[in-house]
Amino acid sequence: MTPKPPYLGAAYYPEDWPLEQIDEDIRLMKEAGVNIARVGEFAWSRMEPEEGKFDFGWLRLAVNKLSEADIAVIMCTPTCTPPVWLTERYPEVLFMHTNGTRAKHGARRHACPTSRIYRMHCERIVTKLAEEFGHDERVIGWQIDNEFHSLSPARRPCVCxxxxxxxxxxxxxxxxxxxxxxxxxxxxxxxxxxxxxxxxxxxxxxTWHHPSLLAAWQEFYSAAYVDFAKHQADILHKLASQPVGTDMMAFTGVHYGRMHEFLDVVMFNHYHTMENLWQVGMWFDLCRTIKNRPFWNTETQTCWNGSVTANGYKEPGFCRANSWLPIAMGAEANLYWLWRQHWSGQEIMHGSVISSCGRPLHIFGEVQETAKGFDAAAVFLNKTKPTKTGLAMHFSHLAAWIFEHQPIVRGFRYSTYLNEKAYRPMLKAQLRPDVILPEANLYDYRVIFSPFLPALDEDNLREKIKSWVEAGGTWIVGPLSDIRTVHAANFTHAPFGSLEEWAGIRCRFSVPGDPRNFKIRWLDGRVST
Amino acid sequence: MTPKPPYLGAAYYPEDWPLEQIDEDIRLMKEAGVNIARVGEFAWSRMEPEEGKFDFGWLRLAVNKLSEADIAVIMCTPTCTPPVWLTERYPEVLFMHTNGTRAKHGARRHACPTSRIYRMHCERIVTKLAEEFGHDERVIGWQIDNEFHSLSPARRPCVCxxxxxxxxxxxxxxxxxxxxxxxxxxxxxxxxxxxxxxxxxxxxxxTWHHPSLLAAWQEFYSAAYVDFAKHQADILHKLASQPVGTDMMAFTGVHYGRMHEFLDVVMFNHYHTMENLWQVGMWFDLCRTIKNRPFWNTETQTCWNGSVTANGYKEPGFCRANSWLPIAMGAEANLYWLWRQHWSGQEIMHGSVISSCGRPLHIFGEVQETAKGFDAAAVFLNKTKPTKTGLAMHFSHLAAWIFEHQPIVRGFRYSTYLNEKAYRPMLKAQLRPDVILPEANLYDYRVIFSPFLPALDEDNLREKIKSWVEAGGTWIVGPLSDIRTVHAANFTHAPFGSLEEWAGIRCRFSVPGDPRNFKIRWLDGRVST
Amino acid sequence: MTPKPPYLGAAYYPEDWPLEQIDEDIRLMKEAGVNIARVGEFAWSRMEPEEGKFDFGWLRLAVNKLSEADIAVIMCTPTCTPPVWLTERYPEVLFMHTNGTRAKHGARRHACPTSRIYRMHCERIVTKLAEEFGHDERVIGWQIDNEFHSLSPARRPCVCxxxxxxxxxxxxxxxxxxxxxxxxxxxxxxxxxxxxxxxxxxxxxxTWHHPSLLAAWQEFYSAAYVDFAKHQADILHKLASQPVGTDMMAFTGVHYGRMHEFLDVVMFNHYHTMENLWQVGMWFDLCRTIKNRPFWNTETQTCWNGSVTANGYKEPGFCRANSWLPIAMGAEANLYWLWRQHWSGQEIMHGSVISSCGRPLHIFGEVQETAKGFDAAAVFLNKTKPTKTGLAMHFSHLAAWIFEHQPIVRGFRYSTYLNEKAYRPMLKAQLRPDVILPEANLYDYRVIFSPFLPALDEDNLREKIKSWVEAGGTWIVGPLSDIRTVHAANFTHAPFGSLEEWAGIRCRFSVPGDPRNFKIRWLDGRVST
Structure with a gap:
């Protein structure tokens, strides 16, 4: 019996363990009550141990055993971690740093998405994998690569x-x-x-670069990852029947909209802590709106995060609340990272469901309870769809890229400010917005809030907003909106592109200054801060 | 009618705007009351769009229109920003970083002052520019390049x-x-x-380098910029009749004395904030003494500083006070940076007189008021010269370079300490010193204070001081003075070069230690802190 | 008369001063009461000014004069600082940085210990030096190179x-x-x-590397220095009759045990301050146990530390206490760094016994008093050996390397935590442990404490501990002990290698989490923090 949503599960790495241990893992999975496992991520060297020699036997075994235990499978392409024969023979597949050296073997997210050689090898492994599992009904979805992201251009991306x-x-x-x-x-x-x-x-x-160049480079790097993902999506759509996605993160470096033009399901990973869990709401409210189907929360921690240190310990109760939250906000899956703690490597200290010696962690009971809850609520949830409240808030990658390279006010960071200064006050006022991209259809909403949206010409928003307002929509705009061209420059005819004209007001001057409190004196003499 | 001092004006970049806008800019300049504009800085690619092809038409138009409006012009050589045809064809003109890579195109102050290829191209553009404007009476002065400076040797300069x-x-x-x-x-x-x-x-x-090597390298880099400037000054002195200068900054990396041996007027840029405006006094008191003519405050902000963020907001009244201060201390010009806010680029957020859409900023009234004040005081000011009080304080670039690489006491920074611990107490005691270089004539003064002057052999000061004291001068010396050779080493015959011999005292030992307070017990039993 | 322990002396650099000054230095040494000088360190360019041309005349003169004054000599090999003819002709002897550039001439500890060319030149100078002084009875010991250390792999070591x-x-x-x-x-x-x-x-x-790779690289770099030192020790043992050592530091990068397998005497340099002097006890308690003879405290400051700043000023009385401390804990020598303050260079501000102009520092009286005390206590000390209390604490380099690359808990640093959380509480409880390496004989002790010892398989400790406990030893173990293989991985059969089996308990789960306080509730209801 193939499991039905809501899905509760975890990432599973059979490639790192003796195959005979799979049975014990599945026994514990059943004890925990989970019904989905995400596999294959990172396992390229196990799938293709030598160039052109493939071995899917171990993976087929894992999928078979999981399926026999009524555990669904999300299959991942392993392209985030090239095998050593690839990085050794074709060193040009690795990131080139600005000092001219290349990244070294043995990390992840360190291969150049633009490299044609790299693409060619990715195409081969993805094709083989799709041929193997593309019509396997026990596999319910595909994840492309892992956590595309592109930090500020001075650091991560490749300059080859x-x-x-x-x-x-x-x-x-x-x-x-x-x-x-x-x-x-x-x-x-x-x-x-x-x-x-x-x-x-x-x-x-x-070098002290021009901010328009920097914003364009960031846009390029987003496009490079989108193009890299599309290459795999095209293969999967040809060879596989399951929905395809890629697990995105709460970062602004890669464009959610462009990425999902060709993907079927939004996948999202988050590691928010007890202290900042409220922030994830903005991202869930965004994930829900991108595709017309429930999103999958593909990764979250059970109890603490960690690489070579453990950090962000969570108090009892967090695991359950954190597992339900995406479901409540429009997801149909919640997967932990990870099922069994790694026994070595860069993430040895990350929390899990069971330890590297196979013992349930202290949150095992919370997982079981969550599984029972999902089960009990399944019929209700599967017959329910989130409703639109008519309220939306704009979220823009271009805004993030422009502000990244010209924050305008010291300390300003786009996604943090958007979350804290715009999204959170709405939450506190019991408002439930959709978070929408500039490309979204405005006519789904009666009230739209567009804070920190510098370039109104993104996705023709200027014309679209005007028409929608004229048709009766209520638009709340600013601060820092309509103040830049899409190329990150000032307008020269006025401080705003259209706001003065549309509002019938005139701005005498603006004072960006430091972060400091200015007071407003109104015409009637009152003073506001 | 050519304007007379005191000059009030701003940096103006007609190359970045439609030529038809010049009239509106000039209209606003007249409304503001300014009478000088500084042009040409950075506009190399506009002046020489292809190697060897020159276009000064646009600049001639701007100068003509400004002149017709009775606005004087300071003409700048644009050599701080090489055009892309130069950096592409001759990449060796760009800074080499210590990791072996070169700076990229599109910044400023990133070309190697030593490069012969670069010098050759600078010579050509400066010659052409001088031929064009060298005898134009509407041009009242020349600025060479822009803000030569050389931060600590680990960072800025070139190692090609x-x-x-x-x-x-x-x-x-x-x-x-x-x-x-x-x-x-x-x-x-x-x-x-x-x-x-x-x-x-x-x-x-x-590498953990020898401090004498590091100080010598810093001296070399100062000399490299001085030599680079001299190359242009020689051309201008041959082809142009106006006074020549270069806009220096409140940094110690480039030697004010060596630089002005061949220049005619001291130009100074400063961006002190409300909180540290008092510090600029030391620099003004230095600028006044270097050449026997009033200096020009070529750059200061109107209301806030900024590159891609705005910062250092100034309260009402600051603009006026900050504009008068240089005049009160011996300048005959004060220019804002900048006239019209940039509409794009690395300094898009910097404060100005009018915004990038041509609207006066909130400080416009202060500028107008200052202009009226300059006008009213012109006759008085032009008939007045600052008087010498007989008191001077030494300022030494060599001291800065030695202390940069051996601060002796943790946290010691030469120019900060000189300002805070030596100059400011004199100000508070209502004393008005000249700030003089070691090369200055001592006989202009009755009392000289030489704090933090480690190398008394700089510019033969040891002999000069001795003669001057014997002739009746009163010398106040220390702390940290006469403790190093000009090569940044200790004396080996005594802790000081001459101080013990001259004072007839003997130092048993010294305790540099951490920054901490030691108490002094005098012979009569009293204790001082 | 050759001096006898306890030795009190200082590092002496006659190569940096006029030879005629030796007499005055020795006069002051006698006035201070010191009886030992450490010479030759760093003086390679003076000993071999051209490749293959040697000059030991100046050094012979210094040794002769010191000996005539009854001052013993420790002779150092100068291999830490290659001469310029070597670094120029064979640039491959210098460290290669990760960006591909090489270290520059003029520093120290910047030559590659693995370089065969470098080894060849080291062999030649050490051979010559050993031939010159290997049977000189005035020379009482040899120091190889200086302060081998290897900071975290991202920084110091060579990647050639x-x-x-x-x-x-x-x-x-x-x-x-x-x-x-x-x-x-x-x-x-x-x-x-x-x-x-x-x-x-x-x-x-x-690159985000695997922690097992990083730990292995650190172990390699320790081995590289050990091998480099052994090369010299073999030469010295063949050609010289005096004991051989190398001055180690309070760092964990180079293995004390491996290093002293072939050395004769433990030498130790420390620069602890007034505030953290207590920390040095752990290191003295380690130095004492490694070889069966008193160790030499080859370097410590007199009054303040310093490179180009002076820092860590010490109050009166510190010099005396700091000089006696190693003697009290099992040393037979205490040498200051340095005798005469440098008159230039990278360490110009370091405290000394006499200043660079030859004047006694303020601590001179404390040095004299210490010398008299050593003299008075000599007979007693030389007839006394430290006794073992039966208590020991384990100290492990492998632990340090594993924790360096996987601290497990945020902020955890091995040697700091070992000192603060384990060693210091014992001191406060008036317990006097030996600090022992995993290779040490356990049967010297009745109680052994093994905190923060992740890899119990180091040096077969697992078997050795088991036998020793079975033979009656009392073992106190943890926290964070027996949790890793020697390759820095988790065990997969249990959270601990043997602890559960040996103790007959079972760990349900562990919660590493952030640094935070968890409370323990005992079966009887009591709560501990």
Whole structure:
């Protein structure tokens, strides 16, 4: 019997354990009451131990045994962690750092998404995997790679020649001529004017770069990951019948909208702590709106986080609350990371359901209780869909990229401020918004709030908002909205793109200054802070 | 009618705006009451869009229109920001970092002052610019490049082969033989002894270097910028009739004295905040003494500083006070940075006189009031010269370089301590000192204070001070004075070079220790802290 | 008359001063009452000014004059500081940084211990030096190099091709086949599995490495220094009759046990301050147990530490107490660093006995008093040996290396925690333990405390402890003990290797969590914190 939602489960790494242990793991899974396991992530060297030689026997065994125990499977492509024969033979698949050296073997998320060699090898392993499990009814979904993200350009992404070329090509496609790029970015200052796209440099931590270049590079890097994922999604859609997704994170580096244009289900990983669990609500409210189907909370901790230290200990009760929260907000799956604690490696101290010696952790009872609860609520949940309240708040990756490189006010960080200053007050006022991307259909809502949305021309929002307001929508806008072009520059006709015109007011001057409290004196003499 | 001092104005970047906007800018300038504009800085790619092809039409138009409006012009050489055709064709003009990579295009102050290729291209653009405006009476002065500075050797300067060679040559010129360098620096320890000048390394952040090497490298880098500026000054003095300067900063990396041996007017940029505005006094008191003519305060903010964030908000009244301060202390010009806020780029958030959409900022009224005040006081000011009070305090770049690499006491920073511990107490006691370089004529003063002056042999000060004291001068010396050779080493005959001999006292021992308070017990039993 | 212990003296650098000054230095040494000087350290360029040309005349003169004054000599090999002809002609002797650049000339501890070229040159100078002074009875001991240490792998050590190869060879010797390494480290996760030893990477700060790799690299670097020292020790043991040692520090990077397998006397340098002097006790209690002869405290400060700043000022009385402490804990020598303050260079501000101009520092009286005390106590001390109390605490380098790369709990640092949480409470309880390495003979003790000892299989401790307990020993173990294999991985059969079996208890689960206080509720209802 194939399990039905809501799913409760965990990430499972049979590749790291003796195969004969699978039975004991499954016995404990049944004792815990879980009904789903996520497998295959990172296991490339086990699936393809030599270039072109494949071994799925161990994985087939695991899937079979899980299925026999009525545990559904999410299958992952293992492309986040290239095997050593690949990194050794083709060192150009590894990130190039700004100092010219390459990342070393033995990490994860350190291979260049742009590398054609890397893509070619990814294509082969994904194809083989899809051929193996693409029509297996015990596999209920596919996860592509793992946690694409792109921290600030000074650090993570690759600056190899292929990335540089791809970035330049992307700019050529966007602007057509280099003159248009110069005009859009405003390179007239400091003799920055480019004469060809080939002259565009990659960000380097030692150089004081133009913020439009930096925002464009960040957009490029998001696009590079989206394109990398699409390459695999296309294969899976051709060879497999299950829904396909990729597990995203509570970061702004990779565009949720672009990524899900070709994906079927939104997957989300989060490791919020007891102290900041409230923040995850904004992300759940976003995940729910992207695809017209319940999202999957593919990873969360049971009791503490950890790499080589354990941290973020959670008090009793947290595990249960944290497991229910996504379900309450529109998910149909909650998976822990991880089932059995690693017995070595970079994440040896991360909390789990059972320890590396196979003993249930102190939260095992909470897991069992949650499993029973999911079971009891299943019929109700599966017949229920979240309703729209008519209220939405905008969330924009472009905003994050612009503010990343020009925070305008010291200490301003987009997603933190959006969460704390805009989303949380709504929660406290008992309002339940959808969190929507600029591409979203506005007519689903009667009230839309657009704070910290600098570039209103993103996704034609300027025209769309105008029409929607004219059709009766109520728009609450600002602060820091409609103040930049999509290329991260100021408007020169007015401080705002359209706000003055639309509101019939005129801004005499603005005072960004330091973070400090200014008082407002109203016409009637009252003073507000 | 050419404007007369005192000058009030701003930096103006017509290259970054449509030419048809100049009229509106000038209209607002007249409304503000300013009478000077500083132009050309950074506009190399506009002046020379292709190698060897020049276009000064736009700049001539701006100068003409400003002149017609009775606004004087300071013309700047644009060499701080090489165009992309230069950095692409000759990548060796860009800074080499210690990891072997080069700076990227699109920043400023990132070209190597030593590079012969770079010098050659600078020579050409400066020559053309001088030919164009060198005898234009509407141009009242020249600014070479912009804000030469050289932060600690681990960071900013270039370590390219040309710099290394030049540094070694400078050492050869100074010492003649490598044995003399070894003797002067004390390389006998740790087998550091060099056998030839070619073996001298450049500072590298990963290596624990000799402090005499580090101080010498810093001196070299100051000399590199001085030499770079002199190259341009020689051209301008040949082809132009106006006074020539370069805008210095409140940093100690480039030698004010060496730099002004061949320049005509001291230019100074400062961005002190409300909280630390008092510190700028020391620098003004220095600027006033270097050349026998009023200095120009070429840059200061109107209301807040900023690059990609705005910071250092100033309360009402600051703009006016900050504009008058240099005039009160010996300047004849005060220019804001900048006239019209940038509409994009690395400094998009910096405060200005009018916004990027052409609206006056909240301080516009203060600018107008200041302009009226300058006008009203003009006759008085132009007939007045600052008088010398007979009191001076020494300021030494060599001191800064020695202390940079051997602070002696934890937390000691030369220019901060000099300002806080020596200059400020004099201000509070209503004393008005000149701040003088070691090369200054001592006979202008009756009392001289030399705190934190480790190397008394700088500029023959040892002999000069002795003669001057014997002729009746009163010298107040220390702490931390006369304790090092000019090569940053200890004396070995006594803890001080001459102080014991001159004062007829003997130091039993000294206790530098941590920053902590020691008490002094006098012979009569009293205790001081 | 050759001096007898206890020795009181200082490091002396005649190479940095005019030879005619030796007499005055010796006059002051006699006035201070010291009877030993440590010479030769760092003086390679003076001993071998050109490749293959040796000059020991100046050193012979110094030794002669010291001996004539009844001052004993410790002779040091100068290999910590290669001369410039060596670093210039063979740049591969210098550390390679992870960014691919090499360290620069003019520092110390910056030459690669693995480099064969470097070893060859070290062999030559050590041989010559040993031939010169190996049977000189005025020389009472040899110090090899200076302060071997190896900070965390992201920083100090060399990653040159020779080091990489040597590391891979060490792993091959340890594991035999790459499969065994994969099994031991647990490389099955993240496709880290290696196919050959040649694929093992060196640690790079930009890569998220496996903690077993990092611990192994640290062990390799300790072994590299041990091997480097052994090379010299073998030469000295062949050519010289005096005892040989190397001055170690209060760091865990280089293995005290492996290092002293072939050395004759433990030498120890420490610079603890007034505030943390208590910490040095743990190290003295370790130094005492390693060799069956009194150790030498080869370096400590007189009054303050310093490189280019002075810091850690000590109050009156500290010098005396600090000088006696090692003697009280089993040393027979205490030497200050340094006799005469350097007159230049990287350590110009370090405290000394006399200043660089030859004047006694304020602690001179304390030195004299200490010298008199040593003299008065000499007969008693030389007839006395420290007694064993029967109590010992384990100290493990492998523990330090494992915890360095997996601290388990945030903020955990091995040697700090061992000192503060384990050693100090014993001191406060008036207990006097030996601090012993895992290789130590357990039967010298009745009670042994093994806190923070993760890998009980180090040096066969598991079997040894079991037998010793069975023979009546009392073992106090934990926290964080017996929780890892020697390869830094978890056990998979149980949370502890043997503790459950031996104690007859079973651990249900453990909660490492953040540093926070958990309370314990006992069966009788009492609660402890």
């Amino acid at each position: 020649p292929e990335c540089v070329k791809k970035f330049q090509e992307m700019m050529r496609e966007r602007f057509g001529t280099i003159e248009k790029l110069n005009e859009a970015w405003g390179t007239g200052l400091w003799s920055q004017t480019y004469q060809s796209f080939e002259q565009l440099p990659t960000p380097d931590p030692e | 082969p040309e710099c290394v060679k030049k540094f070694q040559e400078m050492m050869r010129e100074r010492f003649g033989t490598i044995e003399k360098l070894n003797e002067a620096w004390g390389t006998g320890l740790w087998s550091q002894t060099y056998q030839s000048f070619e073996q001298l390394p450049t500072p590298d952040p990963e | 091709p020779e080091c990489v190869k040597k590391f891979q060879e060490m792993m091959r010797e340890r594991f035999g086949t790459i499969e065994k390494l994969n099994e031991a480290w647990g490389t099955g996760l993240w496709s880290q599995t290696y196919q050959s030893f040649e694929q093992l990477p060196t640690p790079d700060p930009e």
